[in-house]
Amino acid sequence: MICRNCGTEMRDDVKFCPNCGVLNAPPSDSGGANPWEAPVGGGPQGGGKKKIGLIAGIAVAAVAVVALLVVVVSGAFSSPRGSLEKAAAKTAAAYRAAEEKLGMPDIDKLQQDKSISQSFSLELKGINEQLVGYDMSDLNGLGLRMSTNYDGAARKLDAQLSAFWDSEELAGFQMLFDDADMYLGSPQFLGNTFFGMNTETIGADLAELTGDDSVKDVSFNVFDLMDILVDKVDSEEMEKSLREANGVLWKAVEVKKEGARTLDINGASTKTTSYQVTVPEEAMDQYVDDLETVMSALNYYDLYKEVYQSMGMPQDQIDEIMSALEEFDVYGELADGLRDIVSELGDVELEVCVSGGYVSAVLFEDRVNGSDLRLALYLGGGQEYVDDIGLELEVDGDTIEVASSGDHGLKSGVFTDETTVRIREGGSTLARVSSEMSIDPKAGSDNFQWKLGVDSSGLSILVLETEGDLAVTKDSMDLRLDQVSVRAVGMEVCTLGFDYYVGPCGGMDVSADDVRMLAGMSEMDLLELAYTLQSNAETWAYDMEELFGSRLSDELLWNLMYGY
DSSP, rough: BBBHHHHHHBTTTTBBBTTTOBBBOOOOOOHHHHHHHOOOSSSSHHHHHHHHHHHHHHHHHHHHHHHHHHHHHHHHHHHHHHHHHHHHHHHHHHHHHHHHHHHHOOOOHOOOOOOEEEEEEEEEEEOOOHHHOOGGGTTEEEEEEEEEEETTTTEEEEEEEEETTEEEEEEEEEEEHHHHHHHHHHHHHHTEEEEEEEESSHHHHHHHHHGGGTTTTOOOOHHHHHHHHHHHHOOOHHHHHHHHHHHHHHHEEEEEEEEEEEEEEEEEEEEEEEEEEEEHHHHHHHHHHHHHHHTTTTTTHHHHHHHHTTTOOOHHHHHHHHHHHHHHHHHHHHHHHHHHHHHHOSSEEEEEEEEETTTOOOOOOOOEEEEEEEEEEOOOSSSGGOOOOEEEEEETEEEEEEESSSOOOTTTTEEEEEEEEEEEETTEEEEEEEEEEEETTTTTOOOEEEEEEEETTEEEEEEEEEEEEEEOOOSOOOEEEEEEEEEETTEEEEEEEEEEEEEEOOOOOOOSOOOOOEEGHHHHHHHHHHHHHHHOOOOOOHHHHHHHHHSSOOOHHHHHEEEE
């Protein structure tokens, strides 16, 4: 077959001419013209060849542009910096996901919503009589209870503190705030009456009662003070500024890919890709400056001054307090300390190892202040990335080692953790702290266990072992530990019961049925109140003596009173 374009002879089964590259298809049965055939007339000789060459050139150029784009784009995502950024993001996401699976409440959200209730109680369940030499079981049931409820929208707050013995309250105190009204009460010392005052007129009321006009301008509202604190402490703005500072620091960091490296990470041989990360000293200095600016955004000096002024405190007293506060520059001293460390370190060089798309190790070695310092943080290495964490800090041969393993990602449905902290001097272990925890979010009861131990040179120093129930929702947590065992040097000291709750405030009634406002009381009324308080205190002391005398054995009572 002859090429229809250039006349070159070629095989019949070849579609493209080996000389000019033009397609040569056999004529169709319909007799139609071949669209790739060069025109015979209507233009100068060879015009078809030029047109086809132009089309071919455009196609080649297009392919080259696409190839260039592929190289540029893939290079942007596979650069050392880009690869490390993706690994760090994937690492952070893995730990956030594990935390979310555990379902712990967001306490910061409760505080921002101005609606939060908290309570805790601690109760004695038993004391080892062998430790003290006599039976102390009569004291079982003694405890302390405290609770707070804050409803910022309704401008109500109450706080309660009480001591109890089994179901009997030994002594209780309550403070209530209902907008500007504040009440104080205690069944044992004040009976069923709450004594109150208006905090916004407290200065004028005290001036009228005492004749001292220096306090007449004192006035405050506890909820207004809280609003001042909230306005001054803009956590979102501080977090934004901190993220910006982190971004500036990261842009100054130099990242270089070193190559493959095999590490022993938490007992497993792991193949990683090593990156050298260099943080310039100038960038660290700037970062410290940025941190100081972020921290100084919360100006406690101005905050305290505004609070004192809003309370109507005399200006001379405010000036005296502010003068004393000026001498304390906490943030400045902290920043100066960080600058000294940066100056000592110079450019910081880290080795960051990536495996499976995650940051698996961060290594640092240098000589600081005349000491050889080595720091190694190990991540991953188990079936689940977040399950194994290790940290080693070595200074001149002395080391602190932290190893944590377990099912942190709840792949089995149960959170487990085993953490050990070892302090070594040379080759020997000076002290070891071990923790074992288990949480089953789906179990209805007996779903929480925790054991904490401290030992030295093989000798047990302290063991704290607990078990109980943990109920968690998106905005509340209720922990009830029926058995908290405390052992020292291998001997049980005591057993305790512990309860803790935190969650949104479900509303409350802080009004008191029988209230006497101090501002409306005469001098005689106040003297009568003082007498009643003294009389009730004496009665309470007598009642407590009778109660303890009736419940305690003679031996225990004698030892408690006289100490032997």
